[in-house]
Amino acid sequence: MKKFPVTGNLGEYQVEITESYVTLGLWQWKVELYVERESPLLSMFRFKRVYTWESGWWDYDDWIGKFVGLAREVVEEYEFKTTENRRKLVAYEKGVEEFYAWDGDARREDG
Numbered sequence: 001m002k003k004f005p006v007t008g009n010l011g012e013y014q015v016e017i018t019e020s021y022v023t024l025g026l027w028q029w030k031v032e033l034y035v036e037r038e039s040p041l042l043s044m045f046r047f048k049r050v051y052t053w054e055s056g057w058w059d060y061d062d063w064i065g066k067f068v069g070l071a072r073e074v075v076e077e078y079e080f081k082t083t084e085n086r087r088k089l090v091a092y093e094k095g096v097e098e099f100y101a102w103d104g105d106a107r108r109e110d111g
Contacts, residue, residue: 001016001018001067002014002015002016002017003015004034004036004047006071006075008075008076008078008079009079010079010082010083011035012036013033013034013035013050013075013078014033014034014035014036015031015032015033015034015071015074015075016031016032016034017029017030017031017067017070017071018030018032020054022057026057026060027057027060028054028055028056028057028060029055029060029063029070030052030053030054030055031052031053031054031055031070031071031074032049032052032053033049033050033051033052033053033074033075033078034047034048034050035047035048035050036048050078051074051078051081053074053077053078055070
């Protein structure tokens with residue numbers, strides 16, 4: 001099943017929820033998040049997949065019939081990871097700038 005738009009804090013997504021067979025009669029939920037491309041070349045490439053989440057067979061039953069909650073949970077997880085990755089990238093870039101601006105003096109100022 002698909003739903004667009006699903007609005008999160010960072011934007012709009014298309015959410016696709018499917019069942020996938022694991023093995024020996026075990027199933028899991030697979031949730032894929034897509035963002036709309038700014039300039040799609042063809043209509044079949046309108047969306048770009050940005051995140052995939054799989055429940056695992058052990059909690060398949062926990063999500064039966066709770067698809068709205070599942071979609072919300074996956075969007076929140078994706079947005080948290082995206083925000084966290086941006087924060088780490090900014091900290092890394094700042095550290096690189098400080099390193100190159102450093103005068104090279106490794107002596108401690110206190111002694």
